[in-house]
Amino acid sequence: MAKTYFTEDHEWLRVENGIATVGITDYAQEQLGDLVFVDLPEAGKAVSKGDAVAVVESVKAASDVYAPVDGEVTERNQELSSDPSLVNSSAESNGWLWKMKLSDESQLDGLMDEAAYKAKLA
Template sequence: MATTYFTEDHEWIRVEDGVATVGITDYAQEQLGDLVFVELPEAGKTLAKGDTAVVVESVKAASDVYAPADGEVTVVNEALAGDPSLVNSSPAGDGWLWKMSLADASQLDGLMDEAAYKAHVS
């Protein structure tokens, strides 16, 4: 079963069978507006919690997406190169940004669950 956590910076991280998938929340994509470009990390890149992992550019602004935990990028969502709007249309689905192996799963304990995140943005 997958467990999803949320950061104060509006990233989500879903962990299933030891693989963590990361994206931005629906709230974040609404604030950004229509995305026109997504700069993804390279597979194999090591990230520390809080590092800038991705830059998303919308018609309004460019924004950094931060790593919610330490780990190594294993896969990036190549579909976003041709269609960055997937992040807008399906931020928690087809619009995921990257997958990573976690170096320290205990870092997830400091993140919010969905109820706490909803309270955070309301």
């Protein structure tokens, strides 16, 4: 069963069978405003926790998206290259950014669950 985690930098990751789907939270996309461009990592790229992996650009600002854990990018959301607004309309489902194979699942222990993330925003 998939489990969802959240980071201090407003990323979410849904983990199932050692693969994490990563995106930005609904709160983050609201802060950015309408996205006009998304720069995503290539499949096969090794990333370390805290690395800037992607860039989301809105009419207001460009913002880095960080790797929440160590791993290897396995896929990127191709739909976003032609329709970055998917992140605005569906940040925590269809607007995912990339998928990655985890290299150290113990790193998930340092992340927040949804209740803790919502408490942080409150």
